[in-house]
Amino acid sequence: MINEPPFKKILYWCPKCNVPLIDKRCSCGSEAKKLNLLIPYELRPALSADVALIKSLIEEKFGPVFLSKVLLLNKTGGADRADLVIMNGERLGWLIFDPIERKYVFDIAVEGLPFIINTVTKGIIDIYTHTDYAKAKGRIGGKRLDLLSPVPPGTYMVKYKHRFGTGIVKEDNKIKVKELVEVVPQKLPNPDWDQVIQKNRNHLKKLEHAAIREIKQHMNDRPTANVSFSGGKDSTAILQLAKKAGVKKAFFIDTGIEFPETVDFIRSKDVEIIQKGGDFWQAVERAGPPAKDNRWCCKLLKLHPLKIYLSDVGSCVTVQGNRWYESWNRASLEETSQNPANPLQLNISPIRSWRALEVYLYLWWQKLEINPLYEKGLERIGCYLCPAMLESEYETLRQLHPDYAERWDEFIDMWADKKGLPDEFLNWGLWRWRGLPPKMRVICKERGVLVNYDYSLKAGPQIKRTKKQPVVKEILPEPSGDKKTDLGYDVSAIRKDFPILGDVVYLDNAATSFSPEPVIDAIIDFEHNYRANIGRGVHRLTQISSQKYWHAHEKVATFIGGESGITVFTKNTTEGINMVAGGISWNQGDRIVTTILEHHSNLLPWRALSKKGVFVDVIGLNSSYSPDLSELKKVICPQTKLVAVTYASNVLGVVTPVKEIAEICHENGVMLLVDGAQAVPHMPVNVTDISCDFFVFSGHKMLGPTGTGVLWMKEASIEPLFLGGGMVESVTGEGFTPESGYKKYEAGTPNISGGIALGVAADYLSGIGMDAVREYEETLTNRLIERLKKIPGVTVYSPGRPEDRIGVVSFNVEGFRPHGIAQELDENADIMVRSGYHCCQPLMEYLGLKEGTVRASIGLYNTMHEIDLLIASIEEIVG
Structure with a gap:
């Protein structure tokens, strides 16, 4: 259990001035009277919407009654909002929101009766005339009495002889009398909040002085100081105090799901706005709704942007507005605390002992502008769909911004339907917990809602849900932040097609x-609507399937500028290379030239030919990590039959001069195979322009399905590696006649849906434009390399010129193993990179890298924010 700090458990009240006090003595000299507060002892003024709500509920029950200008709210425990309302230094009653019935009730307190008794015109139950009191023996207080006529359930005033009290009527038409007391009507002074401030001015000065002294004491503990500003009341007070202490910088993290009123309020301040780090709406599709006990959104939308911000700011002291009374998690908050999520930040909490009452009085005393949402009925200012928000506040959101609420309601309803959860998941706000707390478990048990052993809601096909009409709404505008780059490249729009990206930073695109979604839809379309084998029949499904599969070949050929050649679908790059290795007619003494850059797939198939007497020559690299062409020219000889080279390295990102290599090959009558697996997804490719003989690449690296790949051939110059159905035109007793074109090389039933979807992937990339992809990725790559090189202890293995590389960046961190870096990035920053040899172990030996490298590989959907987050995370690891 958390050790409870020295909470202020008592409210002081001046009986003479009739004002609340934040210390024991009023400025008038009077000694204060005391009122015991309820846990968690949080106390705040009732603002405009609160007062209007309380007044409407009381008047609905008791008629037009008098309420003082100064009302206080003491937060108490309950299923949702539960506030003790304090007036004239006494309990007036309880304001409660029922999350099941979705309505407010007000329970009057006996202590409040003297202030309203003279103006009450209804809602009084007279024991003599409305109940069968004669059957009651002894005292009336605490008894349950039968009502003589039906009365709606609720709280009522009770009159018995010359005494008054309160009672509760239940559905059984009985009233339970709480207690009866002598009530003497009272009429007290009715000061306003300005007078409250005046009477507390000296106390407020002391609070301010202590907070400023605390800030000054620690603001130089780190090289720089700033203020974490959220737009709420606490951070508004902190901003003022910090400025008075000499702190000049402040920042606000825009999560992208802030109230528009908050964003407008922030913009009116001299505060740096840190744009959102992730897309909540994309992430929630994958991760599900955040919960009080699973706040994944904070890491994505706040901690990650903060990490990037602090990586530029450096070690700093941050003044923040956290207070003990906000939650038990903050009840042990010290004067200073190290941010557990970031070693660069030391936090100061100078108002940790203030209640909301002190905060508001200070803001009003200083005549500071306050976020307008408070006056509209919100107690907590944050993201408009934060799980920590009360259901009562969510009802306020429905009034203030119905389009925002409708969008979230629609998602929660969809998620509940997907997971087989009951209507109460949305209707009662049970989505706010993964494991329901005791108070909600009790409600569920009473109402027959099933709960699992781990306190999660019971799900399954047995759940009957009430289907709602689809919400017809206008699509909300994107939150503030850069949507497009300076290149006009709309990465935000692209990322919407990749829901898997929601809550991760994926930098393993080279793997x-x-x-x-269009690629995935193509697979589903095949399976649902026209699944049939190709070229094996005349029925309509076969015809559709065959036509789409053939058309996919045409799409891919056009994408790589290979319309004049033969485009064969394979499982992957590896299979394509093996088909060439097994399809060429080799003679003993033939030679193959390859490079030390190659992936194992472009090395091992050639080495395996040693059984046929074929030799493999491997050339080295120049100072730019590119194949040494002078060595290539020397090693090529009359026995050389093939050169096999990568277009772009999957380790170093170097783009090799394939056109120059092709010229050397042609001059010597040598065939050229180009491994384009890393080039096709990231840059324009034209195999005709390269003038290679064979070109291979994988579908899964270019947004296509796994198990798809391409072998392009200038001519059908090799024998098919696989024989069987589908690749023959006719078969006789003595032999067979193969099909022409690509069919000759695709024996058996192929991956039909995968091939069709690969064609869609080619269309998708063409729609964006490979020149645009190349330029955009180059911008990200340049930043990544430049920033990595500035980190002490980091070694980057990359060509120097941007035009000589793609977005594959290998690096190592002194004192850390590559696997350790990758694991820490995954666990602490949700960043996925590759580590180890990357299927290029000879290259690692050549470079002297015994454990390989860390590799970050960029894709067309990555963002500058993700690059900055990687940099910040590496800096944090290095320390």
Whole structure:
């Protein structure tokens, strides 16, 4: 259990001036009377919307009654909002929101009766005339009495002889009398909040002086100081105090799901706005709604942007507005605390002992502008769909911004339907917890809502849900922040096609890329609507399937400028290379030239030919990590039959001069195979312009499905590696006649849906434009390399010129193993990179890298924010 700090458990009240006090003595000299507060002892003024709500509920029950100008709210425990309302230094009653019935009730307190008794015109139950009191024996207080006529359930005033009290009527038409007391009507002074401030001025000065002294004492503990500003009341007070202490900088993290009123309020201040780090709406589709006990959104939308911000700011002291009374998690908050999520930040909490009452009085005393949402009925200012928000506040959101609420309601309803959860998941706000707390478990048990052993809601096909009409709404505008780059490249729009990106930073695109929704839809379309084998029949499904599969070949050929050649679908790059290795007619003594850059897939198939007496020559690199062409020219000899070279390295990102290599090959009558696996997804490729003989690449690296790839051939110059159905035109007793074109090389039933979807991937990339992709990725790559090189202890292995590289960046951190870096990035920053040899172990030996490298590989959907987050995370690891 958390050790409870020295909470202020008592409210002081001046009986003479009739004002609340924040210390024991009023400026008038009077000694204060005391009122015991309820846990968690948080106390705040009732603002405009609160007063209007309380007044409407009381008047609905008791008629037009008098309320003082100064009302206080003491937060108490309950299923949702539960506030003790204090007036004239006494309990007036309880304001409660029922999250099940979705309505407010006000329970009057006996202590408040003297202030309203003279103006009450209804809602009084007279024991003599309305109940069968004669059956009651002894005292009336605490008894349950039968009502003589039906009365709606609720709280009522009770009259018995010359005494008054309160009672509760239940559905059984009985009233339970709480207690009866002598009530003497009272009429007290009715000061306003300006007078409250005046009477507390000296106390406020002391609070301000202590807070400023605390800030000054620690603001130089780190090289720089700033203020974390959220737009709420606490941070507004902190901003003022910090400025008076000499702190000049402040920042606000825009999560992208802030109230527009908050963003407008922030913009009116001299505060730096840190734009959102992730897309909540994309992430929530994957991660599900955040919960009080699973606040994944904070890491994505706040901690990650903060990490990037602090990486530029450096070690700093941050003044923040956290207070003990906000939650039990903050009840042990010290004067200073190290941010557990970031070693660069030391936090100061100079108002940790203030209640909301002190905060508001200070703001009003200083005549500071306050976020307008408070006056509209919100107690807590944050993201408009934060799970920590009360359901009562969510009802306020429905009034203030119905379009925002409708969008979230629609998502929660969809998620509940997807997971088989009951209507109460949305209707009661049970989405706010993964594991329901005791108070909600009790409600669920009473109402017959099933709960699992881990306190999560019971799900399953047995759940009957009430289907709602689709919400017809206008799409909300994107939150503030850069949507497009200076290149006009709309990465935000692209990322919407990749829902898997929501809550992760994926920088392992050299291993495999993600597929956009159109590619996935193409696979589903095949399976649902026309699944049939190709070229094996005449029925309509076969005809559709065959035509789409053929058309996919045409799309891919056009994408790589290979319309004049033969485009064969394979499982991957590896299979394409093996098909060439097994399809060429080799003679003993033939030679193959390759480079030390190559992936194992472009090395091992050639080495395996040693059984046929074929030799493999491997050339080295120049100072720019590019193949040494002078060595290539020397090693090529009359016995050389093939040169096999990568277009772009999957380790160093170097783009090799394939056109120059092709010229050397042609001059010597040598065939050229180009491994384009890393080039096709990231840059314009034209195989005709390269003038190679073979070109291979994988679908899964260019947004296509796994298990798809391409072998392009200038001519059908090799024998098919696989024989069987689908690749023959006719078969006789003595032999067979193969099909022409690509069919000759695709024996058996191929990956039909994968091939069709690969064509869609080619269309998708063409729609964006590979020149645009190349330029955009180059911008990200340049920043990544430049920033990495500035980190002490980091070694980057990359060509110097931007035009000589793609977005594959290998690096190492002194004192850390590559796997350790990758694991820490994953666990602490949700960043996925690759580590180790990257299937290029000979290259690692050549470079002297015994454990390989860390590799970050960029894709067309990555953002500058993600690059900055990687940099900040590496800086944090290095320390």
